[in-house]
Amino acid sequence: MSQAVQERVVDHHHEVRDPHERRRRIKSVVVLGIALALLVWFALDAESDTVTYVLGDRVSREFPPQELAAGPVAWGCVVVLAIAVVLAALNLLRRQAVAVPVFIVSGLAFYLGFMVWEFRDQGGAFQAAISNPLPGTVAIATPLILGALAGVMCERAGVINIAIEGQFLAGAFFAAVFASLVFDAYIGLVAAIVGGVLLAVLLALFGINYQVNQVVVGVVLVAFAAGLTAFLNNQIPESGKWKEYLNQPPILEKIAIPGLSDIPIVGVALFTQTALVYLMYVIIVLVPFVLYQTRWGLRVRSVGEHPKAADTVGIRVNRIRWQAVLVGGGLAGLGGAYFTVGSSGSFDQDISNGQGFIALAAVIMGRWHPVGATLAAIFFGFMWNLQNQVGLVGKVPPEFLGAAPYLATIIAVAGFVGRVRPPAADGEPYVKG
Amino acid sequence: MPEVQQVEPPEGKEATLRTQPKWMDWLPTVRMTLLSILVALVFGAILIAISDDRVVGAASFGDAITGLGQAVGGSYWAMLTGAVGGWDAIADTLVKAAPLICAGLGVTLAFRAGLFNIGGQGQLVLGAIFAGYVGFAMDLPPGIHLVVAVIAAGIGGALWGAIPGLLKAKTGAHEVITTIMLNYVAASLLLYLLSNVNAFQREGQLNPRSHPVDTTATFPTIFSVHTGVLAAMVLTAVVWWVLERTTLGFEMKAAGANPDAARTAGMNVQRLYVYAMTLAGLLAGLAAAMTVLGQRLSLTTSVAGSLGFDAITVALLGRATPLGTLLAGLLFGALDAGGVQMQAGEGTPIQLTEVIKALIVLFVAAPAVVRSMLHFKARRDHGETTMAAKGWGG
Numbered sequence: 001m002s003q004a005v006q007e008r009v010v011d012h013h014h015e016v017r018d019p020h021e022r023r024r025r026i027k028s029v030v031v032l033g034i035a036l037a038l039l040v041w042f043a044l045d046a047e048s049d050t051v052t053y054v055l056g057d058r059v060s061r062e063f064p065p066q067e068l069a070a071g072p073v074a075w076g077c078v079v080v081l082a083i084a085v086v087l088a089a090l091n092l093l094r095r096q097a098v099a100v101p102v103f104i105v106s107g108l109a110f111y112l113g114f115m116v117w118e119f120r121d122q123g124g125a126f127q128a129a130i131s132n133p134l135p136g137t138v139a140i141a142t143p144l145i146l147g148a149l150a151g152v153m154c155e156r157a158g159v160i161n162i163a164i165e166g167q168f169l170a171g172a173f174f175a176a177v178f179a180s181l182v183f184d185a186y187i188g189l190v191a192a193i194v195g196g197v198l199l200a201v202l203l204a205l206f207g208i209n210y211q212v213n214q215v216v217v218g219v220v221l222v223a224f225a226a227g228l229t230a231f232l233n234n235q236i237p238e239s240g241k242w243k244e245y246l247n248q249p250p251i252l253e254k255i256a257i258p259g260l261s262d263i264p265i266v267g268v269a270l271f272t273q274t275a276l277v278y279l280m281y282v283i284i285v286l287v288p289f290v291l292y293q294t295r296w297g298l299r300v301r302s303v304g305e306h307p308k309a310a311d312t313v314g315i316r317v318n319r320i321r322w323q324a325v326l327v328g329g330g331l332a333g334l335g336g337a338y339f340t341v342g343s344s345g346s347f348d349q350d351i352s353n354g355q356g357f358i359a360l361a362a363v364i365m366g367r368w369h370p371v372g373a374t375l376a377a378i379f380f381g382f383m384w385n386l387q388n389q390v391g392l393v394g395k396v397p398p399e400f401l402g403a404a405p406y407l408a409t410i411i412a413v414a415g416f417v418g419r420v421r422p423p424a425a426d427g428e429p430y431v432k433g
Numbered sequence: 434m435p436e437v438q439q440v441e442p443p444e445g446k447e448a449t450l451r452t453q454p455k456w457m458d459w460l461p462t463v464r465m466t467l468l469s470i471l472v473a474l475v476f477g478a479i480l481i482a483i484s485d486d487r488v489v490g491a492a493s494f495g496d497a498i499t500g501l502g503q504a505v506g507g508s509y510w511a512m513l514t515g516a517v518g519g520w521d522a523i524a525d526t527l528v529k530a531a532p533l534i535c536a537g538l539g540v541t542l543a544f545r546a547g548l549f550n551i552g553g554q555g556q557l558v559l560g561a562i563f564a565g566y567v568g569f570a571m572d573l574p575p576g577i578h579l580v581v582a583v584i585a586a587g588i589g590g591a592l593w594g595a596i597p598g599l600l601k602a603k604t605g606a607h608e609v610i611t612t613i614m615l616n617y618v619a620a621s622l623l624l625y626l627l628s629n630v631n632a633f634q635r636e637g638q639l640n641p642r643s644h645p646v647d648t649t650a651t652f653p654t655i656f657s658v659h660t661g662v663l664a665a666m667v668l669t670a671v672v673w674w675v676l677e678r679t680t681l682g683f684e685m686k687a688a689g690a691n692p693d694a695a696r697t698a699g700m701n702v703q704r705l706y707v708y709a710m711t712l713a714g715l716l717a718g719l720a721a722a723m724t725v726l727g728q729r730l731s732l733t734t735s736v737a738g739s740l741g742f743d744a745i746t747v748a749l750l751g752r753a754t755p756l757g758t759l760l761a762g763l764l765f766g767a768l769d770a771g772g773v774q775m776q777a778g779e780g781t782p783i784q785l786t787e788v789i790k791a792l793i794v795l796f797v798a799a800p801a802v803v804r805s806m807l808h809f810k811a812r813r814d815h816g817e818t819t820m821a822a823k824g825w826g827g
Contacts (some may be wrong), residue, residue: 027522162609167460170463184464204793206798206799206802210801210802212798212799213798215609216798217795217798219742219744219745219746220749220791220794220795220798221791221795223742223746223790223791223794224788224791224792224795226784226787227784227785227786227787227788227790227791228784228788230782230784230787231480231484231782231784231785231787231788232480232484234782235484235485235486235781235782237486243536252474262794263758286531289475306455317476349784354617357617358615360610360613361610361613361614364610373510388600397629399621399622399624399625399628399629400621400625402621402624403617403618403621403622405620406614406615406617406618406621407614409610410600410606410611410614410615413604413606413607413610413611413614414600414603414604414606
């Protein structure tokens with residue numbers, strides 16, 4: 001009898017003890033299982049077709065279309081997903097170091113299977129080919145990443161920044177105007193930072209000093225920036241020299257980094273980009289470093305979590321918050337430069353088209369952590385790029401893919417993928433008591 | 434979670450306060466609002482001055498001064514006549530104000546329950562889809578058709594409002610985020626319907642546009658104002674009644690003021706969140722009915738314009754009270770109507786009104802700013818309401 005008890009205890013030891021972990025395991029199996037079922041359907045549907053693909057972002061002389069048998073690829077993806085489901089079911093995804101790669105590989109397999117299915121009968125005269133998603137993703141994600149990091153910066157210091165959209169618009173407008181005036185796109189980048197910082201000054205002034213509800217200030221500042229930039233833009237006469245001097249900026253040229261840009265597939269996408277994108281790479285590394293490895297970063301996080309404790313040890317709470325908000329404003333302004341000097345040139349009314357709010361979503365999806373926010377922003381960029389890619393094929397309505405990032409955010413905030421917790425003092429002004 | 438908080442009079446002032454009639458409590462608020470509007474208009478004038486061709490492009494200093502007068506004076510005069518100069522202008526103001534008031538009431542109601550409803554836009558879009566579909570796809574007798582379409586709009590908005598309410602109640606997901614996201618989902622849905630679903634498509638249109646709404650489903654017009662405008666006034670009274678005279682309203686306000694206390698007092702705060710968001714969505718849906726069935730008469734991708742966002746500023750300016758929302762809606766409607774006239778007559782871009790609106794709300798939200806700008810001291814602030822600051826909450 002004692003042996004039986006012993007066995008039960010041992011058995012119990014192997015069981016999942018934490019109910020959260022158990023739920024997470026069930027969720028992983030369900031999500032991966034649904035993906036697997038879809039993939040099997042894709043594979044059965046596309047078995048005997050061929051698809052064309054290119055390694056570049058479009059068919060060109062440099063990247064001729066190549067053919068591929070759809071069946072083996074699709075079934076290969078099914079195998080990968082099946083392995084992932086088994087791993088999840090056996091509860092081997094407990095450690096993040098295992099779970100994250102497995103989910104990334106599963107995601108890629110699902111993407112590949114989906115694309116093969118989507119493009120399976122697009123050969124012949126029309127020749128819609130699967131193209132490399134990386135160049136488009138990097139381009140679209142650039143402002144999102146900068147905006148999300150701006151949001152992380154502010155909110156870790158305890159100031160809610162809903163005005164990222166407004167900072168985008170200010171940055172885009174300043175970049176266009178000043179780059180046109182001096183006819184130098186790089187001056188545009190500097191001006192964009194100034195534009196974002198100016199709006200951040202308003203956010204800090206009202207949110208920190210006057211202690212107005214920061215969500216309210218953010219919403220109003222977005223309306224203010226949108227109205228102001230559109231007004232000034234419309235005041236620039238279409239005719240004569242005015243337009244040329246004020247809103248026809250040069251565009252940042254793409255610079256190929258020798259060596260790195262020759263890497264197949266990723267080289268062109270990542271290392272034949274504008275200076276703004278390279279700057280973004282640096283910032284992606286710099287923000288987590290500053291926040292987690294420097295004294296100033298520790299102070300920023302402490303005033304965001306427990307301002308009173310920070311004050312007690314002599315940190316000047318509101319000064320640190322001002323600094324963080326201004327740095328964030330600069331980052332978001334720089335992100336705004338993408339819309340004008342970074343891509344299309346002239347400023348146009350509401351040119352950022354609500355992407356500031358998506359950057360905000362990325363902050364929350366990334367759980368207020370710079371790396372998480374960056375990954376979320378890349379995911380959103382990837383989904384939008386996918387929407388552009390499959391828009392022509394039209395098997396899945398592009399509007400569905402367009403809505404996917406928003407739905408993903410709702411799911412994330414509703415806690416289906418783990419608890420999302422903001423910095424403890426986020427949005428609460430500090431009054432020395 | 435934002436809330437509108439009455440700043441308590443300092444101790445000892447109680448006795449002096451009681452000698453005033455109750456409505457006098459509002460005087461500082463009214464004065465501060467008027468001053469905010471004034472300061473915002475001054476900023477608008479500065480904007481015109483630094484950007485108008487008549488000033489910037491003037492040959493001499495004297496010309497610039499004359500041009501300044503012409504540009505600023507002309508623009509504001511055009512705005513004034515466009516808003517209240519004659520019955521047509523007033524009718525235009527009322528028609529533009531009605532959906533703003535209605536959607537603003539939705540934001541106000543949610544505010545009072547402690548919820549920041551940024552989802553007015555999405556709720557409007559859903560209401561517009563429902564109202565439009567009933568309006569052009571169903572065949573019903575006159576009168577009944579309109580009623581059914583309006584009810585459908587309300588249901589559409591209420592459904593879209595209920596989602597963030599339920600998510601907040603069940604999972605604690607913050608409504609600011611879920612409502613922003615649902616706005617985009619609604620926009621995608623509308624775009625999908627207009628570009629993929631036959632019932633919503635009209636042939637021979639460059640941009641996606643639905644069939645026109647049947648005349649049996651449109652609001653009848655009296656003196657060039659459609660009757661939806663009247664409905665907005667009635668709804669203001671209804672929302673006031675709900676908030677001030679019903680148990681539900683009392684409980685919602687209690688949950689908004691202090692959810693923990695409300696819970697301790699035995700109220701089901703989670704359920705109140707769902708009710709508040711559903712009612713807010715309902716009001717936004719009705720606002721969409723006014724737009725679709727009274728003003729635009731067909732669905733386009735921009736059918737809701739920026740109404741949902743303007744509704745937030747209307748509610749903020751109205752300090753989250755029904756009467757305040759009504760007045761703020763009328764003011765913004767007047768600015769919109771006047772802005773059209775200003776752009777047409779003087780060439781001053783209509784976006785100036787957006788700047789003025791945003792500045793008004795910003796100043797109203799932070800009375801201390803206006804006070805320091807105009808160098809006057811408030812009599813210890815009593816009765817002056819302000820938006821108290823709070824965090825993301827839970």
